[in-house]
Amino acid sequence: MSVAPVSTLSQAAVIPFPGARPAEDRQAPAPRTLLLSPPHLAGDEMEELKATIESGWLAPAGPTLAAFESRLAEATGMGHVLATVSGTAALHLGFRLLDLQPGDEVWAPSLTFIASVGPAVQMGATPRFLDVDPISWTLDPALLRAELSAAARRGRLPRAVVPVDLYGQPADMPTIAEACAEWGVPVLSDSAESLGSLHHGVHAGVGARLAALSFNGNKIITCGGGGALASDDGGLIQRARRLASQAREDAVLYQHETTGFSYGMSSVLAAVGLAQLRRLPERVAARRAVHERYRDGLSHIPGLSFIAEPGWARSNRWLTVIGLDPARTGTTREAVRRALEAEGIESRPVFKPLHLQPAFRDAPRAGGEVAARLFETGLCLPSGSQMSQGDQARAIALIRRACGA
Numbered sequence: 001m002s003v004a005p006v007s008t009l010s011q012a013a014v015i016p017f018p019g020a021r022p023a024e025d026r027q028a029p030a031p032r033t034l035l036l037s038p039p040h041l042a043g044d045e046m047e048e049l050k051a052t053i054e055s056g057w058l059a060p061a062g063p064t065l066a067a068f069e070s071r072l073a074e075a076t077g078m079g080h081v082l083a084t085v086s087g088t089a090a091l092h093l094g095f096r097l098l099d100l101q102p103g104d105e106v107w108a109p110s111l112t113f114i115a116s117v118g119p120a121v122q123m124g125a126t127p128r129f130l131d132v133d134p135i136s137w138t139l140d141p142a143l144l145r146a147e148l149s150a151a152a153r154r155g156r157l158p159r160a161v162v163p164v165d166l167y168g169q170p171a172d173m174p175t176i177a178e179a180c181a182e183w184g185v186p187v188l189s190d191s192a193e194s195l196g197s198l199h200h201g202v203h204a205g206v207g208a209r210l211a212a213l214s215f216n217g218n219k220i221i222t223c224g225g226g227g228a229l230a231s232d233d234g235g236l237i238q239r240a241r242r243l244a245s246q247a248r249e250d251a252v253l254y255q256h257e258t259t260g261f262s263y264g265m266s267s268v269l270a271a272v273g274l275a276q277l278r279r280l281p282e283r284v285a286a287r288r289a290v291h292e293r294y295r296d297g298l299s300h301i302p303g304l305s306f307i308a309e310p311g312w313a314r315s316n317r318w319l320t321v322i323g324l325d326p327a328r329t330g331t332t333r334e335a336v337r338r339a340l341e342a343e344g345i346e347s348r349p350v351f352k353p354l355h356l357q358p359a360f361r362d363a364p365r366a367g368g369e370v371a372a373r374l375f376e377t378g379l380c381l382p383s384g385s386q387m388s389q390g391d392q393a394r395a396i397a398l399i400r401r402a403c404g405a
């Protein structure tokens with residue numbers, strides 16, 4: 001079956017494979033035939049869409065949306081869920097619920113996607129970037145604890161801490177939440193990449209005051225775009241729901257105590273999400289199998305490493321990421337990326353740490369250079385749940401060759 005991807009980060013690069021390239025064209029990059037994380041259709045999206053459209057409930061209200069939200073509550077174990085237009089919108093609502101004010105600090109790991117702090121910065125907050133743990137690549141809880149107690153002494157605690165479940169690897173939430181609780185600082189978990197991941201037997205993000213999810217086209221399941229805000233606190237999600245629909249009060253006339261957003265997810269997108277969400281356990285299993293095949297094929301290479309999965313974690317392995325130590329592998333992240341690209345295989349450097357971004361030149365930071373080092377050496381590999389074993393074997397063979405192994 002040939003179905004065009006709903007949306008991917010690399011949409012522009014999806015070109016049909018034209019066969020062998022002429023010799024004079026060897027310098028041009030090959031068309032990408034193997035993408036990092038393309039959408040994987042469940043097969044019954046059209047049926048859900050048809051039923052939803054025929055129901056007449058297209059707006060961010062109605063039975064399809066309610067069903068999607070309640071399935072998400074079941075899947076995450078967080079009792080209350082609001083579906084939103086994007087993960088970034090969910091984070092924005094989260095910061096608003098935590099009453100973030102201009103001049104407040106928001107703390108996040110430096111090794112993350114810019115959306116973890118983007119809305120907070122737009123609200124006038126100062127981001128402070130903490131280094132990550134070299135084993136789990138997520139927010140270093142010991143550093144967080146030390147920084148919180150120093151901040152308490154300075155009399156300037158953050159308004160929120162935003163741990164991130166990087167590439168599906170859950171942050172160490174109990175330790176983070178305990179440190180934050182000691183100082184009364186709320187936790188907003190950026191769980192955009194970790195739907196289906198577990199920590200300590202519960203879903204990623206559980207233990208935070210609020211958690212944000214994403215259904216962007218490249219995530220483990222997608223609505224084509226979308227997100228959700230989840231919490232165990234029903235009152236918070238009720239407030240979020242009101243803010244997401246222009247802060248309209250329950251009155252027939254237009255009554256507003258404050259201003260809000262237009263952030264509710266359309267029922268049309270929720271229909272796609274409903275079909276996708278049913279496949280979540282299969283998608284997690286498939287991504288974990290992809291990860292295991294990379295390990296089997298690559299872990300013997302000296303100087304090549306993977307994000308470790310602590311005993312208490314079960315990552316959805318949204319993306320498999322390798323670290324390449326140049327001194328021991330005899331190659332670099334960039335050389336491997338180019339070798340894959342020449343064969344039409346997409347891979348990407350790990351997120352450039354936020355403390356190195358021009359946008360955050362002056363932001364305060366804490367900790368060492370772990371994030372910066374992982375950025376220099378880390379490469380995200382094609383990890384789609386639909387990737388064939390043949391395609392993956394091709395990627396593995398190229399990485400081995402680049403490492404002389």
Ligand SMILES: *Cc1c(COP(=O)(O)O)cnc(C)c1O
Pocket residue numbers: 085086087088089112113115116164190192193213214215216225226227
């Ligand atoms: C995808 C992502 C987001 C943003 O989600 P959108 O739905 O694209 O707005 C936020 N944080 C992280 C870590 C992400 O990977």
